Amino acid sequence: MTGMSTVVENIGRLITNDAQFEVGATGELRDAWVVFIDGLIESVGTGHAPPADQRIDVGGRCVLPGFVDSHSHLVFGGDRADEFAARMAGRAYEAGGIRTTVAATRAATDDELLAGATALLSEARRSGTTTIEIKSGYGLTAANEARALRVARQLTDDTTFLGAHVVPAEFEGRIDDYVTLVCGEMLAECAPYARWIDAFCERGAFDADQCRAILNAGHDAGLGMRLHANQLGHGPGVQLAVELGCASADHCTYLSDDDIAALAGGDTIATFLPATDFSTRQPYPDARRLLAAGGRAALASNCNPGSSYTTSIPFCIALAVRDMNMTIDEAIWAATAGGAAALRRVDIGIVSTGARADLVVLETDNPIDFVYRPGVPLIASTIIGGSTF
Numbered sequence: 179m180t181g182m183s184t185v186v187e188n189i190g191r192l193i194t195n196d197a198q199f200e201v202g203a204t205g206e207l208r209d210a211w212v213v214f215i216d217g218l219i220e221s222v223g224t225g226h227a228p229p230a231d232q233r234i235d236v237g238g239r240c241v242l243p244g245f246v247d248s249h250s251h252l253v254f255g256g257d258r259a260d261e262f263a264a265r266m267a268g269r270a271y272e273a274g275g276i277r278t279t280v281a282a283t284r285a286a287t288d289d290e291l292l293a294g295a296t297a298l299l300s301e302a303r304r305s306g307t308t309t310i311e312i313k314s315g316y317g318l319t320a321a322n323e324a325r326a327l328r329v330a331r332q333l334t335d336d337t338t339f340l341g342a343h344v345v346p347a348e349f350e351g352r353i354d355d356y357v358t359l360v361c362g363e364m365l366a367e368c369a370p371y372a373r374w375i376d377a378f379c380e381r382g383a384f385d386a387d388q389c390r391a392i393l394n395a396g397h398d399a400g401l402g403m404r405l406h407a408n409q410l411g412h413g414p415g416v417q418l419a420v421e422l423g424c425a426s427a428d429h430c431t432y433l434s435d436d437d438i439a440a441l442a443g444g445d446t447i448a449t450f451l452p453a454t455d456f457s458t459r460q461p462y463p464d465a466r467r468l469l470a471a472g473g474r475a476a477l478a479s480n481c482n483p484g485s486s487y488t489t490s491i492p493f494c495i496a497l498a499v500r501d502m503n504m505t506i507d508e509a510i511w512a513a514t515a516g517g518a519a520a521l522r523r524v525d526i527g528i529v530s531t532g533a534r535a536d537l538v539v540l541e542t543d544n545p546i547d548f549v550y551r552p553g554v555p556l557i558a559s560t561i562i563g564g565s566t567f
């Protein structure tokens with residue numbers, strides 16, 4: 179604790195997500211400033227900035243809450259560039275490709291896994307991500323899943339045990355035995371390093387009863403629940419996630435009317451992962467139908483070597499506005515406050531007194547540039563807990 183104050187001043191447009199500023203959906207302020215001390219926001223205002231020990235003049239640029247990427251798989255070995263190239267030539271995405279990464283991950287050393295995940299985290303920070311969730315899921319033995327979570331724990335508090343990603347080759351035809359392992363020995367070894375439990379509810383992965391058993395076991399072990407749901411087709415995942423009170427149902431590419439009604443009536447965030455739909459040539463989710471019904475959405479990267487090899491939340495925002503018909507305000511809310519809600523966090527995703535000093539300074543004064551100027555570097559700096567990266 180230094181007690182040193184810093185003021186970020188001359189902010190042309192400040193997105194706060196703070197309901198006390200009743201300006202648009204995102205609590206937008208003009209000609210604004212933010213003061214932080216010891217990594218926490220002390221005060222927010224407009225007009226003449228107050229005195230402080232240090233000053234950061236952003237020259238009229240736009241400032242946002244840091245992006246909260248609530249879904250990633252950063253701990254893995256190898257890549258799947260060949261699989262991606264084949265897909266671009268017409269082959270369909272199949273969940274079975276996960277086993278290729280499982281083999282490469284098991285073969286990697288701890289140092290290699292940490293170095294790869296650390297490099298991806300740095301890349302994410304350079305594009306404005308200030309909080310990230312990281313899943314296991316490419317180890318699929320008790321020792322390898324726990325190892326992935328120990329690596330992830332060095333990079334984030336929001337770690338997720340995903341032993342139920344797919345059934346590994348050595349359990350082919352013995353899925354019930356694998357579910358027993360996940361709920362028993364594997365969970366016991368992984369729970370100390372995890373905040374969340376997740377499962378892949380999909381044809382070719384795990385069915386609703388298996389996912390229910392796995393998530394309940396995780397809940398009994400003190401973990402929060404989240405679920406991969408309705409990625410490759412319609413299925414029971416979204417409604418199961420709502421029934422169990424999961425923090426988030428992730429993907430939601432295929433949403434029936436009943437799924438929308440369940441999400442709108444429940445407490446579960448729909449986490450959209452549009453870079454996945456881009457990379458797998460799937461349809462994009464119908465975000466408008468969900469939002470019109472009163473559902474809440476997050477946007478996340480799903481960074482992984484198979485279905486979505488990007489850490490860029492700006493890219494996800496561009497897709498959400500261009501291809502999912504979200505407004506820029508809705509997309510920014512989803513990538514910040516929505517991600518925080520999907521992680522059940524109240525200290526991030528908002529620019530407000532007491533929140534963590536996580537800010538993104540854009541090169542521009544207008545966030546529509548995420549879509550209007552796609553692919554160009556728009557992040558001037560990323561501030562995490564008051565430190566600039």
Ligand code: NIG
Nearest residue numbers: 275276378406480482484485
């Ligand atoms: O969220 N859906 C399951 N898991 C990842 C895919 C991982 C992979 O293909 O390696 C996803 O898309």
